[in-house]
Amino acid sequence: PERERALALAQPTAVCFAPDGARLFVAAFASDRIAVLDRDGAVTARLELAPDPAHRDPRAMRGPRALAHHPSAPVLYVLNRLAGTVAAIDTATLAVASEVSIGADPTPRWLAEGRGFVQSAWLSGTGLAACGSCHLDGDWDGLAWDLGDPHGAMATVPNKSLYPLRMHPMKGPMKTQSLRGLTPDAGPFHHRGDRPSLRDFNASFDTLLGGTPLAEPDLTTAVRYLQSLRYPPNPHRALEDHEDERGGALFVQPFQGAASCKTCHFGAAGTSGLIMSGHLLQYQPQPMKVGQLRDAYKRTARIAENGRRRGGFGLLHDGSIDRVASFLARPFFRGFAHSPEARAGLERTVLAFDTGTPPAVGWAMTVASPDDARLAELEIVEQLARSGRCELVAFGRTGGAARRWTFDAETARYRGDGRDAMRSELLAELDPADGDAITFLGRPSF
Numbered sequence: 001p002e003r004e005r006a007l008a009l010a011q012p013t014a015v016c017f018a019p020d021g022a023r024l025f026v027a028a029f030a031s032d033r034i035a036v037l038d039r040d041g042a043v044t045a046r047l048e049l050a051p052d053p054a055h056r057d058p059r060a061m062r063g064p065r066a067l068a069h070h071p072s073a074p075v076l077y078v079l080n081r082l083a084g085t086v087a088a089i090d091t092a093t094l095a096v097a098s099e100v101s102i103g104a105d106p107t108p109r110w111l112a113e114g115r116g117f118v119q120s121a122w123l124s125g126t127g128l129a130a131c132g133s134c135h136l137d138g139d140w141d142g143l144a145w146d147l148g149d150p151h152g153a154m155a156t157v158p159n160k161s162l163y164p165l166r167m168h169p170m171k172g173p174m175k176t177q178s179l180r181g182l183t184p185d186a187g188p189f190h191h192r193g194d195r196p197s198l199r200d201f202n203a204s205f206d207t208l209l210g211g212t213p214l215a216e217p218d219l220t221t222a223v224r225y226l227q228s229l230r231y232p233p234n235p236h237r238a239l240e241d242h243e244d245e246r247g248g249a250l251f252v253q254p255f256q257g258a259a260s261c262k263t264c265h266f267g268a269a270g271t272s273g274l275i276m277s278g279h280l281l282q283y284q285p286q287p288m289k290v291g292q293l294r295d296a297y298k299r300t301a302r303i304a305e306n307g308r309r310r311g312g313f314g315l316l317h318d319g320s321i322d323r324v325a326s327f328l329a330r331p332f333f334r335g336f337a338h339s340p341e342a343r344a345g346l347e348r349t350v351l352a353f354d355t356g357t358p359p360a361v362g363w364a365m366t367v368a369s370p371d372d373a374r375l376a377e378l379e380i381v382e383q384l385a386r387s388g389r390c391e392l393v394a395f396g397r398t399g400g401a402a403r404r405w406t407f408d409a410e411t412a413r414y415r416g417d418g419r420d421a422m423r424s425e426l427l428a429e430l431d432p433a434d435g436d437a438i439t440f441l442g443r444p445s446f
Contacts, residue, residue, distance in 0.1 A: 001125050001126060001210075004126040004127060004128070005122070005126060005127035006127075007046070008028075008031050008033075008121060008126060008127030008128050009026065009028040009031055009033060009035045009043070009046070010028055010029070010030035010031045010121035010127065010128050010129065010130065010133065011028065011029040011030035011031070011121065011130070011132070011133060012026050012027065012028055012029070012035075013027050013028075013029040013064070013065050013066075014026070014027040014064070014065060014066050014067045015027075015067070016067035016068060016069050016076065017069070018069055018091065019069060019070075019071055019072065021039070022038070022039060023036055023037065023038060023039075023044075023091075024036075024037040024038075024039075024041075025037075025067055025069070025076055025091075027064035027065065027066070027067055027078065028064070029063055029064055029065060029081075029119070030119055030120060030121035030129075030130045030132060030133065031121050031122070031127065032048065032049045032050040032056070032061060032062045032063070032064070032120075032122075033046050033047060033048060033049060033064075034046070034047040034049065034064060034067075034076070034078065034089065035047075036094065045094055047089060047094050047095075047096075049062040049064055049078065049080065049087060049096065050062060056120070056122045057116075058113075058116030058117045058119075058120040058122070058123065058218070059113040059116050059221075060083075060116070061082050061083070061115070061116035061119060061120050062080040062082060062083045062085070062087075063080055063081045063082030063083065063115075063116075063119060064078050064079070064080055064081070064087075065079050065080070065081035066078075066079035066081075067079075069091075074090060074091040074092045075088050075089065075090065075091065075097070076088075076089040076091050077089075079102075080099075082112070082115055082116065082119065084101060084102055084103075084105045084107075084112075085099050085100060085101055085102060086099070086100055086102055087099040110221060110224055110225070111224075111225055111228055113221055113225075114221045114222050114224055114225025114226070114228075115225060117131075117214060117218060117221065117222035117225070118130065118131045118132050118135070118138070118179070118222065118225065118226070119131070119132040121133070123205055123209060123211045123212075123214075124205075124209035124210055124211045125209065125210025125211050126210060129209055130209070131179075131204075131209075134176045135176065135177075135178070135179045138178070138179045138180055138229045139178050139179070139180060140175070140176040140177060140178050141176050142175075142176070142313045143175070143176055144173040144174060144175045144176075144318055144319055145173065145174065145175075145176065146171065146172060146173045146174075147171060147174070147208065148168075148169055148170035148171040148172065149169045149170070149207070150169070150170060151169075152169025152170075153169060154166055154167065154168060154169070155167050155169070155194065157188075157192070157193065157194045157275065157287075158188075158196065159193070159274065159275045160272075160273060160274055160275075161274075162274060162275070165275055165277070165287045167192055167194055167286065167287060168286065171191075171192065171286075172285070172286070172318070173318045174191050174317045174318060175313060175314075175317065175318060175319045177190070177191070178231070178295055179226055179229055180229040180230055180231045180295075181229065181230060181231050181269060181292075181294055181355070181356060182198060182226050182227055182229065183227060183268075183269075184197075184227075185267060185268065185269065185273075186268075186269040186271070186273075186292060187273060188273060188275075188289065189201070190289070191288055191289060191291075191317040192275065192286070192287060192288055192289060192317075193273070193274075193275040193287075193288075193289030198223045198226055198227070199219060199223055202214055202219050230355075230356060230357055230444070231294050231295065231355035231356055231357055232355065232357055232361075232362070233355060233357045233358060233359040233360075233361055233362060234294075234297055234352060234353065234354065234355045234359070235297070235359075236297055236348075236351050236352040237352050237354070237358075237359050238359065239359050239360060239363065239377060239380050239381070240380055241354075241358045241359055241360070241384065241389065248349055250336075250342055250345045250346045250349065251265075251346060251349050255333050255334050255335050255336050256332070256333070256334050261346065264276075264290045265290065265291075265293055268354070268356055269292040269293075269294060270291075270292045270293030270294060270353055271289065271290045271291060271292040271293070272290050273289065273290065274289070274290050275287050275288065275289050275290075276288060276289075276290060284316075284317075288317055291315075291316070291317070293350055293353040294353055294354070294355045294356065295355070296315065296324065296350050296351060296353060297350075297351045297352070297353070298312070299312060299313050299314060299315050299319070300312050300314075300315070300322070300323045300324065300351065301313065301314045301319075301322040301323065315327055323347065324343075324346065324347040324350045324351065325340075325343040325344060325346075325347045328342075328343040328346055328347070329343065357444065358384060358389045358390055358442075360380075360381045360384045360385075360389060360390040360392075360442035361390050361442050361443060361444050362442060362443075363377075363381060363441070363442040364439060364440065364441045364442070365377060365378060365439070365440050366396075366437050366438070366439040366440075367427060367430070367437065367438050367439075367440065368430060368432050368436065368437040369427075369430060369432055370424070370427035370428055370430060372427075378423070378440055381440070381442050382407065382412065382423070384442075385407050385409050385442070385445075386409045386412060388409065388445055389445065390442045390443065390444065390445050391406075391407070391409075391442070391443050391444065391445050391446070392406075392407035392440065392441070392442055392443070393405065393406050393407065393440075393441050393443060394406075394407070394414060394416075394426070394438050394439065394440045394441070395438070395439055395441075396436070396437050396438035396439050397435065397436050397437060397438075398426070398429040398430060398431075398436050398438065399429060399431075399434075399436070400434060403416060403417055404416050404417075405417075405421075405426070408420070414426055426438060
Protein backbone atom coordinates (compact mmCIF):
# COMPACT_ATOMS: atom_id res chain seq x y z
CA PRO A 1 0.00 0.00 0.00
CA GLU A 2 2.79 2.47 0.77
CA ARG A 3 4.22 2.07 -2.72
CA GLU A 4 0.77 2.63 -4.21
CA ARG A 5 0.30 5.75 -2.11
CA ALA A 6 3.69 7.05 -3.24
CA LEU A 7 2.59 6.76 -6.89
CA ALA A 8 -1.07 7.74 -6.55
CA LEU A 9 -2.49 10.50 -8.72
CA ALA A 10 -6.09 10.88 -7.58
CA GLN A 11 -8.78 13.00 -9.26
CA PRO A 12 -7.07 14.81 -12.17
CA THR A 13 -8.63 18.26 -12.50
CA ALA A 14 -6.44 20.22 -14.94
CA VAL A 15 -3.83 19.68 -17.66
CA CYS A 16 -1.29 22.05 -19.15
CA PHE A 17 1.39 21.58 -21.84
CA ALA A 18 4.82 23.13 -21.63
CA PRO A 19 5.30 25.77 -24.37
CA ASP A 20 7.43 23.38 -26.45
CA GLY A 21 4.91 20.56 -26.11
CA ALA A 22 7.50 18.19 -24.72
CA ARG A 23 5.85 17.75 -21.34
CA LEU A 24 2.32 17.64 -19.99
CA PHE A 25 1.49 18.69 -16.43
CA VAL A 26 -1.55 17.21 -14.69
CA ALA A 27 -3.03 18.46 -11.41
CA ALA A 28 -4.00 15.55 -9.13
CA PHE A 29 -6.42 17.39 -6.88
CA ALA A 30 -7.03 14.72 -4.24
CA SER A 31 -3.33 13.74 -4.03
CA ASP A 32 -1.90 17.25 -3.67
CA ARG A 33 0.48 16.45 -6.53
CA ILE A 34 1.41 17.56 -10.01
CA ALA A 35 2.23 14.74 -12.43
CA VAL A 36 4.69 15.28 -15.27
CA LEU A 37 4.13 13.24 -18.45
CA ASP A 38 6.24 12.92 -21.57
CA ARG A 39 4.95 12.94 -25.15
CA ASP A 40 4.20 9.22 -24.96
CA GLY A 41 1.99 9.68 -21.92
CA ALA A 42 4.38 8.11 -19.42
CA VAL A 43 4.62 9.67 -15.97
CA THR A 44 8.20 10.85 -15.54
CA ALA A 45 7.90 12.73 -12.23
CA ARG A 46 5.56 13.62 -9.39
CA LEU A 47 5.79 17.00 -7.72
CA GLU A 48 4.58 17.34 -4.13
CA LEU A 49 2.51 20.39 -3.13
CA ALA A 50 1.79 19.42 0.48
CA PRO A 51 3.82 21.46 2.99
CA ASP A 52 4.93 18.22 4.70
CA PRO A 53 4.62 15.28 2.27
CA ALA A 54 5.90 12.83 4.89
CA HIS A 55 3.07 13.69 7.31
CA ARG A 56 0.10 14.78 5.24
CA ASP A 57 -2.50 16.68 7.23
CA PRO A 58 -5.94 16.90 5.55
CA ARG A 59 -6.43 20.23 7.35
CA ALA A 60 -3.54 21.70 5.33
CA MET A 61 -4.53 20.23 1.96
CA ARG A 62 -3.62 22.36 -1.07
CA GLY A 63 -6.06 20.99 -3.64
CA PRO A 64 -4.55 21.97 -7.05
CA ARG A 65 -7.37 22.86 -9.42
CA ALA A 66 -5.94 24.90 -12.33
CA LEU A 67 -2.62 25.19 -14.18
CA ALA A 68 -1.00 27.78 -16.44
CA HIS A 69 2.53 27.72 -17.87
CA HIS A 70 4.53 30.89 -18.44
CA PRO A 71 4.90 31.42 -22.23
CA SER A 72 8.69 31.73 -22.14
CA ALA A 73 10.02 31.14 -18.60
CA PRO A 74 10.30 27.69 -16.93
CA VAL A 75 7.47 28.47 -14.51
CA LEU A 76 4.22 26.58 -13.96
CA TYR A 77 1.52 28.39 -11.98
CA VAL A 78 -0.78 26.25 -9.84
CA LEU A 79 -4.05 27.45 -8.32
CA ASN A 80 -4.47 25.65 -5.01
CA ARG A 81 -8.21 25.88 -4.55
CA LEU A 82 -8.49 24.60 -0.99
CA ALA A 83 -5.50 26.52 0.37
CA GLY A 84 -6.46 29.69 -1.49
CA THR A 85 -2.95 30.15 -2.91
CA VAL A 86 -1.05 30.27 -6.18
CA ALA A 87 2.19 28.31 -6.29
CA ALA A 88 4.98 28.98 -8.80
CA ILE A 89 6.75 25.78 -9.85
CA ASP A 90 10.28 25.85 -11.28
CA THR A 91 9.84 23.37 -14.12
CA ALA A 92 13.61 22.98 -14.47
CA THR A 93 14.06 21.66 -10.92
CA LEU A 94 10.41 20.57 -10.39
CA ALA A 95 10.26 22.32 -7.05
CA VAL A 96 7.89 24.88 -5.53
CA ALA A 97 9.69 28.21 -5.93
CA SER A 98 7.07 30.32 -4.14
CA GLU A 99 3.50 30.30 -2.91
CA VAL A 100 1.34 33.37 -2.33
CA SER A 101 -2.20 33.92 -1.08
CA ILE A 102 -4.78 34.97 -3.66
CA GLY A 103 -6.28 37.44 -1.16
CA ALA A 104 -8.36 37.60 1.98
CA ASP A 105 -10.35 34.41 2.45
CA PRO A 106 -13.62 34.84 4.37
CA THR A 107 -13.98 31.07 4.83
CA PRO A 108 -14.13 30.16 8.55
CA ARG A 109 -11.12 28.15 9.67
CA TRP A 110 -13.19 25.15 10.78
CA LEU A 111 -14.84 24.97 7.35
CA ALA A 112 -11.56 25.31 5.46
CA GLU A 113 -9.99 22.55 7.54
CA GLY A 114 -13.02 20.28 7.27
CA ARG A 115 -12.87 20.14 3.46
CA GLY A 116 -9.66 18.12 3.53
CA PHE A 117 -11.29 15.16 5.28
CA VAL A 118 -13.74 14.85 2.39
CA GLN A 119 -11.31 15.62 -0.45
CA SER A 120 -8.00 14.03 0.57
CA ALA A 121 -7.25 10.65 -1.04
CA TRP A 122 -4.48 10.13 1.52
CA LEU A 123 -7.12 8.94 3.96
CA SER A 124 -7.65 5.84 1.80
CA GLY A 125 -5.52 2.70 1.88
CA THR A 126 -4.09 3.12 -1.63
CA GLY A 127 -4.14 6.92 -1.84
CA LEU A 128 -6.42 6.74 -4.87
CA ALA A 129 -9.88 7.46 -3.48
CA ALA A 130 -11.61 9.98 -1.25
CA CYS A 131 -15.19 10.78 -0.33
CA GLY A 132 -14.93 13.52 -2.95
CA SER A 133 -14.02 10.99 -5.67
CA CYS A 134 -17.73 10.14 -5.98
CA HIS A 135 -19.23 13.14 -4.21
CA LEU A 136 -17.63 15.62 -6.60
CA ASP A 137 -17.38 19.05 -5.00
CA GLY A 138 -19.79 17.84 -2.34
CA ASP A 139 -22.39 16.75 -4.91
CA TRP A 140 -22.62 13.50 -6.89
CA ASP A 141 -21.02 11.78 -9.88
CA GLY A 142 -24.10 10.60 -11.80
CA LEU A 143 -23.21 6.93 -11.30
CA ALA A 144 -24.70 3.97 -9.45
CA TRP A 145 -22.51 1.75 -7.30
CA ASP A 146 -23.07 -1.69 -5.80
CA LEU A 147 -21.30 -1.33 -2.46
CA GLY A 148 -22.81 -4.35 -0.73
CA ASP A 149 -20.63 -6.52 1.48
CA PRO A 150 -20.97 -10.26 0.68
CA HIS A 151 -19.23 -11.04 3.96
CA GLY A 152 -21.39 -8.69 6.03
CA ALA A 153 -24.14 -9.57 8.48
CA MET A 154 -27.82 -8.74 8.63
CA ALA A 155 -28.43 -5.47 10.46
CA THR A 156 -31.36 -4.18 12.49
CA VAL A 157 -32.08 -0.55 11.60
CA PRO A 158 -34.25 1.72 13.79
CA ASN A 159 -37.14 3.38 11.99
CA LYS A 160 -38.30 6.41 13.99
CA SER A 161 -41.86 5.77 15.20
CA LEU A 162 -42.31 2.59 13.16
CA TYR A 163 -41.00 -0.92 13.74
CA PRO A 164 -37.26 -1.57 13.19
CA LEU A 165 -36.24 -3.26 9.96
CA ARG A 166 -33.83 -6.05 9.12
CA MET A 167 -31.52 -5.19 6.21
CA HIS A 168 -29.28 -7.38 4.10
CA PRO A 169 -25.59 -6.42 3.65
CA MET A 170 -25.95 -6.78 -0.14
CA LYS A 171 -27.50 -3.44 -1.07
CA GLY A 172 -27.60 -3.67 -4.85
CA PRO A 173 -26.88 -0.73 -7.19
CA MET A 174 -27.50 2.67 -5.66
CA LYS A 175 -26.81 6.07 -7.16
CA THR A 176 -24.42 8.46 -5.47
CA GLN A 177 -26.25 10.97 -3.30
CA SER A 178 -25.36 14.60 -2.77
CA LEU A 179 -23.51 15.68 0.36
CA ARG A 180 -25.38 18.96 0.33
CA GLY A 181 -28.16 19.77 2.74
CA LEU A 182 -27.16 17.11 5.29
CA THR A 183 -28.70 18.91 8.23
CA PRO A 184 -29.81 16.79 11.21
CA ASP A 185 -33.48 17.06 10.19
CA ALA A 186 -32.66 15.34 6.88
CA GLY A 187 -31.68 12.07 8.60
CA PRO A 188 -31.47 9.17 8.84
CA PHE A 189 -29.05 9.07 5.93
CA HIS A 190 -28.39 7.07 2.78
CA HIS A 191 -30.99 5.45 0.55
CA ARG A 192 -31.95 2.80 3.10
CA GLY A 193 -31.80 5.13 6.08
CA ASP A 194 -29.30 2.76 7.69
CA ARG A 195 -27.03 5.59 8.89
CA PRO A 196 -28.75 7.35 11.81
CA SER A 197 -26.25 10.26 11.80
CA LEU A 198 -23.34 11.56 9.74
CA ARG A 199 -20.93 10.26 12.36
CA ASP A 200 -21.97 6.72 11.44
CA PHE A 201 -20.24 7.11 8.07
CA ASN A 202 -16.85 7.16 9.83
CA ALA A 203 -16.62 3.39 9.38
CA SER A 204 -16.52 3.94 5.59
CA PHE A 205 -12.95 5.22 5.82
CA ASP A 206 -12.07 1.63 6.72
CA THR A 207 -14.66 -0.58 5.02
CA LEU A 208 -14.98 1.41 1.79
CA LEU A 209 -11.73 3.37 1.41
CA GLY A 210 -9.42 0.86 3.06
CA GLY A 211 -7.99 3.45 5.42
CA THR A 212 -8.52 4.22 9.11
CA PRO A 213 -11.59 5.80 10.74
CA LEU A 214 -11.11 9.43 11.73
CA ALA A 215 -10.11 10.32 15.27
CA GLU A 216 -12.78 12.10 17.31
CA PRO A 217 -11.56 15.71 16.77
CA ASP A 218 -11.16 15.10 13.03
CA LEU A 219 -14.58 13.47 12.76
CA THR A 220 -16.19 16.43 14.52
CA THR A 221 -14.50 18.84 12.10
CA ALA A 222 -15.54 16.77 9.07
CA VAL A 223 -19.17 16.49 10.20
CA ARG A 224 -19.39 20.21 10.90
CA TYR A 225 -18.10 20.92 7.40
CA LEU A 226 -20.60 18.53 5.81
CA GLN A 227 -23.48 20.15 7.66
CA SER A 228 -22.46 23.52 6.23
CA LEU A 229 -22.93 22.46 2.59
CA ARG A 230 -26.01 23.82 0.87
CA TYR A 231 -27.81 23.23 -2.40
CA PRO A 232 -27.78 26.02 -4.99
CA PRO A 233 -31.07 27.69 -5.94
CA ASN A 234 -33.50 25.59 -7.97
CA PRO A 235 -33.48 27.09 -11.50
CA HIS A 236 -37.14 26.11 -11.96
CA ARG A 237 -38.32 28.51 -9.24
CA ALA A 238 -39.30 32.08 -10.07
CA LEU A 239 -37.44 34.93 -8.45
CA GLU A 240 -40.44 35.59 -6.19
CA ASP A 241 -39.96 32.05 -4.83
CA HIS A 242 -43.65 31.11 -4.90
CA GLU A 243 -45.00 27.58 -5.10
CA ASP A 244 -46.80 26.38 -8.23
CA GLU A 245 -50.43 26.86 -7.17
CA ARG A 246 -51.96 24.03 -9.19
CA GLY A 247 -49.23 21.51 -8.51
CA GLY A 248 -49.03 22.58 -4.88
CA ALA A 249 -52.71 21.73 -4.38
CA LEU A 250 -52.20 18.29 -5.92
CA PHE A 251 -49.25 17.70 -3.60
CA VAL A 252 -51.58 17.71 -0.59
CA GLN A 253 -54.52 16.03 -2.34
CA PRO A 254 -55.21 12.47 -1.03
CA PHE A 255 -54.75 9.75 -3.63
CA GLN A 256 -55.14 6.66 -1.43
CA GLY A 257 -57.25 6.93 1.71
CA ALA A 258 -55.96 9.98 3.60
CA ALA A 259 -52.46 9.66 2.14
CA SER A 260 -51.09 12.44 -0.09
CA CYS A 261 -47.61 13.19 -1.41
CA LYS A 262 -47.03 15.47 1.58
CA THR A 263 -47.80 12.62 3.98
CA CYS A 264 -44.27 11.34 3.38
CA HIS A 265 -42.54 14.19 1.57
CA PHE A 266 -42.74 17.08 4.01
CA GLY A 267 -40.36 19.47 5.72
CA ALA A 268 -37.42 21.39 4.29
CA ALA A 269 -35.80 18.28 2.82
CA GLY A 270 -39.01 16.82 1.41
CA THR A 271 -38.78 13.61 3.43
CA SER A 272 -40.34 12.27 6.61
CA GLY A 273 -37.21 10.23 7.26
CA LEU A 274 -39.27 7.06 7.57
CA ILE A 275 -38.07 3.79 6.04
CA MET A 276 -40.76 2.07 4.00
CA SER A 277 -40.97 -1.66 3.36
CA GLY A 278 -40.24 -2.67 -0.21
CA HIS A 279 -43.71 -3.97 -1.05
CA LEU A 280 -45.56 -0.85 0.13
CA LEU A 281 -44.94 1.19 -3.03
CA GLN A 282 -44.83 -1.95 -5.20
CA TYR A 283 -41.49 -1.19 -6.79
CA GLN A 284 -38.68 -1.81 -4.28
CA PRO A 285 -36.96 -5.16 -3.58
CA GLN A 286 -35.91 -3.95 -0.11
CA PRO A 287 -36.78 -1.24 2.46
CA MET A 288 -35.94 2.31 1.44
CA LYS A 289 -36.10 5.67 3.17
CA VAL A 290 -38.58 8.20 1.80
CA GLY A 291 -36.45 10.04 -0.75
CA GLN A 292 -35.76 13.76 -0.41
CA LEU A 293 -36.88 15.97 -3.31
CA ARG A 294 -34.41 18.85 -3.35
CA ASP A 295 -32.32 17.66 -6.29
CA ALA A 296 -35.05 15.85 -8.24
CA TYR A 297 -34.81 18.55 -10.92
CA LYS A 298 -31.27 17.40 -11.73
CA ARG A 299 -32.15 13.71 -11.88
CA THR A 300 -34.86 13.76 -14.53
CA ALA A 301 -33.55 11.97 -17.59
CA ARG A 302 -34.10 13.41 -21.04
CA ILE A 303 -35.29 10.76 -23.49
CA ALA A 304 -34.38 10.93 -27.20
CA GLU A 305 -36.71 9.78 -29.97
CA ASN A 306 -34.96 6.41 -30.14
CA GLY A 307 -35.74 5.81 -26.48
CA ARG A 308 -32.19 6.30 -25.24
CA ARG A 309 -31.35 8.73 -22.47
CA ARG A 310 -29.44 11.85 -23.48
CA GLY A 311 -28.86 13.21 -19.99
CA GLY A 312 -29.88 13.11 -16.37
CA PHE A 313 -29.71 10.00 -14.28
CA GLY A 314 -33.23 9.14 -13.26
CA LEU A 315 -35.06 8.86 -9.95
CA LEU A 316 -35.27 6.35 -7.09
CA HIS A 317 -32.27 4.75 -5.39
CA ASP A 318 -31.02 3.15 -8.61
CA GLY A 319 -31.97 5.86 -11.11
CA SER A 320 -34.37 3.47 -12.85
CA ILE A 321 -37.28 5.93 -13.31
CA ASP A 322 -36.79 8.49 -16.07
CA ARG A 323 -39.13 11.21 -14.73
CA VAL A 324 -41.60 12.08 -11.99
CA ALA A 325 -44.63 11.58 -14.25
CA SER A 326 -43.53 8.00 -14.98
CA PHE A 327 -43.20 7.28 -11.27
CA LEU A 328 -46.70 8.63 -10.60
CA ALA A 329 -48.12 6.34 -13.28
CA ARG A 330 -47.62 3.33 -10.98
CA PRO A 331 -50.82 1.70 -9.67
CA PHE A 332 -50.02 2.72 -6.09
CA PHE A 333 -50.97 6.32 -6.90
CA ARG A 334 -54.51 5.38 -7.94
CA GLY A 335 -56.22 8.47 -9.40
CA PHE A 336 -52.97 10.20 -10.29
CA ALA A 337 -51.87 7.13 -12.23
CA HIS A 338 -54.80 7.58 -14.64
CA SER A 339 -54.61 11.38 -15.01
CA PRO A 340 -51.86 12.77 -17.26
CA GLU A 341 -52.88 16.29 -16.23
CA ALA A 342 -52.48 15.55 -12.51
CA ARG A 343 -49.13 13.85 -13.09
CA ALA A 344 -47.89 16.82 -15.11
CA GLY A 345 -48.95 19.26 -12.38
CA LEU A 346 -47.28 17.23 -9.66
CA GLU A 347 -44.16 16.90 -11.77
CA ARG A 348 -43.92 20.68 -12.03
CA THR A 349 -44.15 20.93 -8.23
CA VAL A 350 -41.50 18.29 -7.56
CA LEU A 351 -39.07 19.72 -10.13
CA ALA A 352 -39.48 23.15 -8.54
CA PHE A 353 -39.05 21.87 -4.96
CA ASP A 354 -37.30 24.37 -2.72
CA THR A 355 -33.63 23.48 -2.26
CA GLY A 356 -33.41 25.71 0.82
CA THR A 357 -31.53 28.40 -1.10
CA PRO A 358 -33.83 31.02 -2.67
CA PRO A 359 -33.43 32.04 -6.32
CA ALA A 360 -32.38 35.51 -5.19
CA VAL A 361 -29.06 34.05 -3.99
CA GLY A 362 -26.62 34.56 -6.84
CA TRP A 363 -29.02 36.87 -8.67
CA ALA A 364 -27.21 39.92 -10.03
CA MET A 365 -28.15 42.98 -12.04
CA THR A 366 -25.99 45.86 -13.22
CA VAL A 367 -27.76 49.20 -13.48
CA ALA A 368 -26.30 52.14 -15.40
CA SER A 369 -29.39 54.35 -15.46
CA PRO A 370 -32.04 55.31 -12.89
CA ASP A 371 -34.63 54.58 -15.58
CA ASP A 372 -33.62 50.94 -16.07
CA ALA A 373 -36.74 48.93 -16.92
CA ARG A 374 -35.57 45.96 -14.82
CA LEU A 375 -35.81 47.73 -11.46
CA ALA A 376 -38.95 45.72 -10.68
CA GLU A 377 -36.68 42.70 -10.22
CA LEU A 378 -34.55 44.63 -7.76
CA GLU A 379 -37.67 45.52 -5.77
CA ILE A 380 -38.49 41.80 -5.48
CA VAL A 381 -35.01 41.01 -4.16
CA GLU A 382 -35.22 43.88 -1.68
CA GLN A 383 -38.47 42.43 -0.36
CA LEU A 384 -36.87 39.00 -0.01
CA ALA A 385 -33.94 40.57 1.84
CA ARG A 386 -36.35 42.36 4.19
CA SER A 387 -38.04 39.02 4.96
CA GLY A 388 -34.69 37.40 5.76
CA ARG A 389 -34.60 35.07 2.74
CA CYS A 390 -31.34 36.54 1.46
CA GLU A 391 -28.96 39.43 1.87
CA LEU A 392 -28.37 42.15 -0.71
CA VAL A 393 -25.18 44.02 -1.46
CA ALA A 394 -24.20 46.50 -4.14
CA PHE A 395 -20.91 47.66 -5.59
CA GLY A 396 -19.84 49.79 -8.49
CA ARG A 397 -18.68 53.23 -9.55
CA THR A 398 -20.39 56.57 -9.04
CA GLY A 399 -18.92 60.06 -9.16
CA GLY A 400 -15.62 58.66 -10.41
CA ALA A 401 -15.04 56.50 -7.31
CA ALA A 402 -15.43 52.80 -6.51
CA ARG A 403 -18.02 52.21 -3.79
CA ARG A 404 -19.77 49.38 -1.93
CA TRP A 405 -23.06 49.19 -0.05
CA THR A 406 -25.02 46.71 2.08
CA PHE A 407 -28.81 46.71 2.09
CA ASP A 408 -30.24 47.25 5.59
CA ALA A 409 -33.30 45.01 5.90
CA GLU A 410 -34.79 47.04 8.74
CA THR A 411 -34.58 50.51 7.19
CA ALA A 412 -34.62 49.50 3.49
CA ARG A 413 -31.63 51.79 2.97
CA TYR A 414 -28.19 51.08 1.53
CA ARG A 415 -25.35 51.57 3.99
CA GLY A 416 -21.84 52.39 2.81
CA ASP A 417 -19.13 55.00 2.67
CA GLY A 418 -20.19 56.31 6.05
CA ARG A 419 -23.73 57.22 5.03
CA ASP A 420 -27.13 55.70 4.30
CA ALA A 421 -29.07 56.22 1.10
CA MET A 422 -32.30 55.07 -0.50
CA ARG A 423 -31.99 53.17 -3.75
CA SER A 424 -33.38 56.11 -5.68
CA GLU A 425 -30.65 58.32 -4.23
CA LEU A 426 -27.92 55.88 -5.30
CA LEU A 427 -29.27 55.62 -8.83
CA ALA A 428 -29.64 59.40 -9.10
CA GLU A 429 -25.86 59.68 -8.78
CA LEU A 430 -25.24 57.55 -11.88
CA ASP A 431 -23.72 59.36 -14.83
CA PRO A 432 -23.74 57.05 -17.90
CA ALA A 433 -21.42 59.46 -19.73
CA ASP A 434 -18.80 58.78 -17.04
CA GLY A 435 -19.25 55.00 -17.23
CA ASP A 436 -20.96 54.83 -13.84
CA ALA A 437 -22.79 51.60 -12.96
CA ILE A 438 -23.92 49.74 -9.84
CA THR A 439 -24.20 45.96 -9.60
CA PHE A 440 -26.73 44.56 -7.12
CA LEU A 441 -26.08 41.02 -5.87
CA GLY A 442 -28.13 38.63 -3.77
CA ARG A 443 -26.15 36.48 -1.38
CA PRO A 444 -26.97 33.87 1.30
CA SER A 445 -28.41 35.02 4.59
CA PHE A 446 -25.96 33.94 7.30
